[in-house]
Structure formats: structure tokens, C-alpha cells
Amino acid sequence: MAIDYTIPTQRKISSLTEPAFVKWILSAAAIIFLSAFLVLPLIVIFSEAFHFGINAYFDSITNSEALSAIKLTLTAALFSITFNLIFSISAAWAITKFEFRGKNLILTILDLPLTISPVISGMTFVLLFGSQSFWGPILAGMGIKVIFAVPGIILATTFVTLPYIVRELIPHMKELGKEEEEAALSLGANGWQIFFKVTLPNIKWSLLYGIILCNARAMGEFGAVSVVSGHIRGYTNTLPLHIEILYNEYNFAGAFAISTLLTLLAIITLFIKTFISTKD
């Protein structure tokens, strides 16, 4: 008797694969949703920005008020990233390398800026440093103005962006453990050498990832900054506040022109994020 050596063709297990029309509906729903909520607004932003032509666009983003808003936004982002970098590395180091009481409490407090409404964060700074507060008049006596001035904006921005870097670092540093640092110590390295030669190279990508997220939030922050800024044109206006003012004055093309800057920032952030994710 002849033996059939052919392997029977594998049948698809119907319970594990969806019918074609279900796949199609699900994909279509996702695409329509993404277009309506992400792509369409992007198109609107750019088309509105160029509504009165390219010259009007460049005028909107290069006039003195816009430039001062850009400058202030960059200043606030730079300061808050610097403060957060120092704070986050120290906090993550302490939390992952040492045992001490109150560790969980600190971890919970670190999330506070994420759970609290930015407007309330802003208001706490007004209460802390405003003219009705305890510190406000003392600092004013020394010639330092915090609320309705640049220091207040930097404070508010730093506060709302506080968790971004540290939350990237803690899980990564926990996973790394402390064996490499102890090894470096036993080989005679001092604290700075251990940090720069062992710890930093190991955490550099998650650090950069945190900085990128922190920067995006710092530049885009509206609520907290809005409360402490006082909206003084050319002095305490950041990019998001400037957009609001222009919009409220029915200068839509101007508002959208400035919006393109923040949109580009978001797109660049996304690209860098994706790049870092592949590295890490």
C-alpha cells in the first residue's frame, strides 16, 4: 500500500483569528480616531498659522513680544531642568542606594506634582511668596520679586516638572543594583569617580529620556505658570501664555503661528524619545 508522505496543510484555528471584516472595522476605527484627534488638529494649526502668508507667519514669531516669550520659556525650561537634574539624581541615588526611614513617604510625595492640579500648584506659590504672605514682603525688602516675575515662573515650572526625571531614574537604578558601585569602591574609586565613571554611563539614556519629558512639560506648562505670571507682556509671558493672549485678542493667525513652535517641540520630543527607547 502506498504511504501518503505529504504533510496535511495546517488549518487555521478559527477561534484565534478574527474574521476579516472585524479586523477591518477595528483598524478603521483606530485610524479615524487618530486622524480626528491628532492629525486633523495638526493640519489646522499649520494651515491657520500660514493663513495670511509666510511673511505674516515669520512676523508673528519674530516680533519682540514673541521673542521675549520664547526667551522666557527657554529660560524657565533651562532652570527647571537644571534644578530637577540635581534634585533627581540625588534623590534617586539616596532612594536606591541607601536604606532609611520615610523612603516610601518620599516616593509618594514625588508624585504629588502629577496628581495635583497645576492651577493649585501655582496658587500655593502665590500664597507662599505673594504680597500677603510671610516671605513675600521679606524678599521684596531685599529687592527680590517672586510672584508676577521670572523667579515665580521658574519656581512653578520646576514644581510641575519635578517627577519626570526622578521617575525615570528610580526604577532603572533599582534594577541596576549597587554591586557595580561597591565594586568600584573596593577598587579604590572615590565618590565622584564612581558617579562619573560607573553610575552616570549606566543611567545616561534614562536620564536623557527624563530630561526630554521634563523639557516638553516645562515649555508647554500653562496652568501653574498662568497663576504666578501676571501676564505682563514682553516680561512674564511664556509661549503658552502668549498664545492665550493672542487668541483672546482674536489674532488667530498669530496664536497658531506661536502654536507651531510648541507643536514642533512636541514632534522633536517624540522623535528623540523613540530614538532613546531603541538605545535603552
Added chain:
Amino acid sequence: MSIEIKNVTKRFGKFKALRGINLTVVKGELIALLGPSGCGKTTLLRIIAGLEIPDSGSIYMFDEDMTNKSVRDRNVGFVFQHYGLFRHMNVYRNISFGLKVKPWRLRPSRKEIKEKVTEKLKLVQLDWAAKRYPSQLSGGERQRVALARALAIEPKVLLLDEPFGALDAKVRRELRKWLRHLHSELHITSVFVTHDQQEALEVAHRVVVMNKGKIEQIGTPKEVYEEPASEFVYDFLGNVNTLNTSNVASSIGINIKDLSKSVFVRPHDIKITNKQKNEYSIPAIVENIFIFGATVNVELRHEESGKMIDSEITRDEYDILDIKEGSQVYIHIKNPKVF
């Protein structure tokens, strides 16, 4: 004396990790800290290294008080259980790390560093791997890199924390042999931590058996195996049968007054015969037989008490005996220990 540990205690919260440890390590000696997990052996090693600070007591190295000195100033080589290699550095840079972080006055020249690293790479037989990263090496190779890195700073003392703990059985045995050879070449005072009794007995000159934060016994492998100081040491160093004194006292020919004590016998000290040889023969029934190459493990049931007894006999003895499960046999106890 290389290392002197005097009355060291350490607690973590409520847990007493070390309760008064006294230990002296002779120069050039290879010593093993052996005990079950949680006995304090790793804590003791880390205290010697300076990675932990004792609550009380003191550490001397070469007659110098090191108790309050930091790890950096102790000049010890430490090998970690999970290697602790710098993952972003290649093998060469890992090994040269200790030389490169020295203050510039003490730092060897670039050429000297290169010579030293090459020498250490040859020593651990990894001269082909200088450019490799730790992730590209096997567990055994990584551990050798870790050893080379620790030796590169020319430490006075080498400390190894479960050096072969994360490796598979075959690699462990090879590295064990290799470590003993290496030590006989270098003669560096070494302390290693292990929970594997065979490893300790095979590699070390002296074994320190620890339990619950205390030293149970210090001695040569032969001493701790043959003359265990306590029930714990006897039990920890090998397989053991625990028998009630009342059941076997008459059969082992020793007069024991205190019947609350137990008799301990190693499985290889239980001999099996088909016939009753003398008044010390104990009747038993063969329950199970397991054959592992040259040795045969026989599980027997003590007829009088129903207690299970393990015996380990050679393949030759087994073939001559011609026993099977259910056979009626007699057992003879050699070298019993009473605690």
C-alpha cells in the same frame, strides 16, 4: 596574622546577623566561610571588606586597626556573587579601572597599566577577550574577569562572595579546581563565602562553619568532617541518618546513659550484610534502591522502630549483596557520633 576579627557583632533592625565573631586568618591561607543562607557569612565578609560597618568589635589587618577605615583604604580585592562587572566597559577597561582611579601620584603610567592588565588577563586565561564586553562572555568567563579585576590592584587580601554561586554545576567544579591552583601560585590571603559544603571542603585550607550569626567550628576540611564539634556541623557537612539512642545504643556497642541524645551516622558508614554477623547487627528491610554510577543508595527500614535509614554502598558491594526491594538484611553502623 593577616586578618584578625575580634568580637564583631552586627544587627539589621531586629535581626542579629553576627553575634560575637572571633576569627584569625593566617597569611597566605585560603579559608572558607560555610553555612546556610542567613547565617551571617556574607555579612562577615562584607565587614572584612569594609562594605558594612560592625556594631561592635574590631578588624585588624596585618596588625593595623582597620575597623574605621573605608573600603578604599583597606586594599582588599572583592569578588561579587553576580560579578559586579562594569557593563559599559570592555574587559580591558574593567580590569584597568582600579589602576586608573588611583590618585595621580600613585597611578602607574599608561604602559605599566597595559603590562599589568595583560599579565592579569593571561593569569585568568582570557587574553583573547580584552575587547569583549561582559554581556558577550559566559558566566565562568565573567567571574574570571571579576577575579582579574580584583587582583589588578594587587590587594593584600582577596575576598570572594559565593564566587561560583551563579554558575552551573560543571563550570563550578572546573573553576573550583582552577581557583585552588591559582591560589597555590599567588599565595594571597583569601576568604571565600559558600553555602556548598563540598566546595568548602574541596578548596579551602580551613573551613569556618557558621550558623545563626555564630561560628560553630573552625578546622581543616578533615577535622570538620571527621570530628564535627556539634550536631549542626555534622548535619550540614553531609548526608546524615539521625537515630534514637534507645533503638541503637546496644547495637553500636557504646554505653549511653542519656537517652535523650541522638546518634548520627553518615550513609556511607552504614554497611549492609545478608546474614547476621554478630550481636551488633541490626535487622532491616530494603525499601528502595537508587543506582548513581559507582555508588548505590539504599533506603532501609529499621525493623524495630520503622524508621528510615539511608545507606550508601559501592556498586561492587551491591553486586555481591544481590538485594532487591523487600529483601531482609542486616546493617552495621560505623563511626557513630552522639550529640
